[in-house]
Amino acid sequence: MSGAPAIPALAVRGLRAGYGRGGDIVRGIDLDQLPETILAVIGPNGSGKSTFVKALAGLLRPREGSISITGRDVTGLSAARRVVAGVAYVPQEKNVFATLTVRENMQLATEFLRRRAGTGREQEERVLTLFPELADRGRTLAGNLSGGQRQMVAFACALLANPEVLLLDEPSAGLSPRFVSETMEAIVRVRSAGTTIVLVEQNVQAALCIADAVMVLVAGRKSLEAPAGQIRQADLADLFFARAA
Amino acid sequence: MIGQLLLNGTVSGLLLALPALAVSLTFGILKFPNFAVGGSLTLGAYAGWVFNTQLGFQIVGASLLAAATVALVSVLLDVAVFGRLREQGSIALMVASMGVSLILENLCRFVFGNATRSLDVDVARPLRWAGLRISHEQIVTAAAVLGCLVLLHLVLRTTPLGRAMRAVADNPTLAAARGIEREVIVRLTWAIIGLLTGLAGVLAAIDRAVEPLVGWSYQIPVFAAAILGGLGSPLGAVLGALAVGLSEELATLVVPTSYRQAVSFAVILLLLLVRSQGLLGARAVRK
Numbered sequence: 078m079s080g081a082p083a084i085p086a087l088a089v090r091g092l093r094a095g096y097g098r099g100g101d102i103v104r105g106i107d108l109d110q111l112p113e114t115i116l117a118v119i120g121p122n123g124s125g126k127s128t129f130v131k132a133l134a135g136l137l138r139p140r141e142g143s144i145s146i147t148g149r150d151v152t153g154l155s156a157a158r159r160v161v162a163g164v165a166y167v168p169q170e171k172n173v174f175a176t177l178t179v180r181e182n183m184q185l186a187t188e189f190l191r192r193r194a195g196t197g198r199e200q201e202e203r204v205l206t207l208f209p210e211l212a213d214r215g216r217t218l219a220g221n222l223s224g225g226q227r228q229m230v231a232f233a234c235a236l237l238a239n240p241e242v243l244l245l246d247e248p249s250a251g252l253s254p255r256f257v258s259e260t261m262e263a264i265v266r267v268r269s270a271g272t273t274i275v276l277v278e279q280n281v282q283a284a285l286c287i288a289d290a291v292m293v294l295v296a297g298r299k300s301l302e303a304p305a306g307q308i309r310q311a312d313l314a315d316l317f318f319a320r321a322a
Numbered sequence: 323m324i325g326q327l328l329l330n331g332t333v334s335g336l337l338l339a340l341p342a343l344a345v346s347l348t349f350g351i352l353k354f355p356n357f358a359v360g361g362s363l364t365l366g367a368y369a370g371w372v373f374n375t376q377l378g379f380q381i382v383g384a385s386l387l388a389a390a391t392v393a394l395v396s397v398l399l400d401v402a403v404f405g406r407l408r409e410q411g412s413i414a415l416m417v418a419s420m421g422v423s424l425i426l427e428n429l430c431r432f433v434f435g436n437a438t439r440s441l442d443v444d445v446a447r448p449l450r451w452a453g454l455r456i457s458h459e460q461i462v463t464a465a466a467v468l469g470c471l472v473l474l475h476l477v478l479r480t481t482p483l484g485r486a487m488r489a490v491a492d493n494p495t496l497a498a499a500r501g502i503e504r505e506v507i508v509r510l511t512w513a514i515i516g517l518l519t520g521l522a523g524v525l526a527a528i529d530r531a532v533e534p535l536v537g538w539s540y541q542i543p544v545f546a547a548a549i550l551g552g553l554g555s556p557l558g559a560v561l562g563a564l565a566v567g568l569s570e571e572l573a574t575l576v577v578p579t580s581y582r583q584a585v586s587f588a589v590i591l592l593l594l595l596v597r598s599q600g601l602l603g604a605r606a607v608r609k
Contacts, residue, residue, distance in 0.1 A: 134499055136495060136498065136499065156498035157503045158503075160500065161501060165499075168495070168499065171493050171495075171496060172496065174489050174493055174497075176491075176492045177485065177489065177492065184482075184485060185485050185489050185500055185502070186500055187501075188485065188486070189482070189486065189501040189502050189503070238500075238501065
């Protein structure tokens with residue numbers, strides 16, 4: 078390879094995080110994720126996947142360690158300021174404002190990001206190209222949408238912020254198999270449009286189909302990080318069940 | 323007779339609508355029943371009296387300055403008290419708001435004394451129309467409250483601030499993940515709550531008088547209105563306020579005036595038994 082190595086879209090060093098006065102849930106994670114890749118974060122229940130992604134989004138203040146987005150340290154920033162710095166987050170549940178219309182949800186996605194470049198009309202058109210079904214649902218109350226449709230609105234809102242890194246917490250949870258497949262296709266389209274994606278998933282098979290790399294978390298620690306093509310189901314079973322304790 | 327009672331009840335209800343809206347906004351966005359609304363009303367009444375009779379402002383200017391004063395005090399109270407208790411749960415915040423209400427009321431008593439005072443408002447003969455007697459104060463109250471309601475509706479429905487307030491009420495975590503700083507929205511909400519209660523305080527002073535208990539006398543009907551409308555629903559708060567005002571007035575058809583509050587609350591109790599979430603409470607239910 079020639080030239081300088083690419084700056085990681087997401088760089089994490091020694092990250093530790095937890096809730097309230099309880100112990101650490103995330104126990105010292107290091108990570109370098111290349112731009113425009115999908116990293117699948119998988120692991121058994123209670124392994125700290127959602128806590129990890131919440132700490133990246135700024136919804137949980139890290140107890141130790143650092144987080145950088147395209148070389149800029151965002152560790153000390155609030156969740157709202159991290160959005161301006163290029164981090165977007167789609168939670169597993171309650172991922173839209175149910176009492177607001179789809180149009181209002183989309184307006185709010187950029188209204189408070191005036192300092193962030195690339196969040197204007199062109200980005201909205203790009204997002205509507207990715208999710209054309211949203212164009213004529215503007216006046217629908219987001220709470221009246223199906224689970225799959227809400228997921229699309231949530232993706233669209235996150236992408237309107239023109240993020241460097243998109244954090245997805247179990248986007249397939251509660252969806253029918255057809256919607257899981259549509260959701261995964263949408264994630265690939267988003268990656269192809271130039272966004273780096275961290276995908277937390279319980280549906281390991283679906284995640285492995287689209288991921289470029291995989292990180293396995295067990296008990297808050299990184300057990301394995303490898304290109305998706307090198308992961309074998311048997312290895313995962315061993316990691317999930319043999320070392321979960 | 324009934325027409326006059328309906329008119330009086332509607333205007334009384336409108337007077338309750340602004341503080342009921344303030345209670346509803348606090349509950350929707352900050353998730354606690356804000357009993358400081360009584361003390362804020364009293365502060366608004368005295369601020370209006372100071373600007374009007376001591377500093378020589380006309381009543382419109384004095385009302386606006388009083389509303390701005392209570393807005394500023396509300397924001398400062400958030401910085402000093404409510405903001406520090408934000409993560410301690412709604413009970414702690416509710417008790418703190420009761421304390422704040424008593425402190426504001428007693429500060430007014432300490433500074434201005436117990437004497438009843440009046441605003442310097444021109445006395446005008448009531449209008450007579452279709453057999454109704456419409457006082458100048460009723461017209462001023464109705465116009466001011468309706469103007470505020472339209473303005474607040476426009477703010478909540480058409481501006482980024484209004485959308486952000488509704489977003490924070492709906493899902494504060496998601497709002498943060500959309501780039502909305504909750505603390506900024508909360509402070510601006512307190513400013514709006516202060517504007518509403520400050521102006522309502524001046525209107526209450528016009529309707530009754532300026533005295534330390536003026537806010538307390540509105541406290542229970544205001545909460546009844548907000549709960550009847552469905553806590554967290556702004557439109558519900560207005561409808562609840564009208565229902566309380568009208569039921570208090572119409573109760574005088576069947577019982578002496580001194581019992582009207584008991585009858586009106588019996589009606590409200592019955593309404594709540596039939597519809598426990600309030601008139602428009604369904605949309606305030608978390609999904």
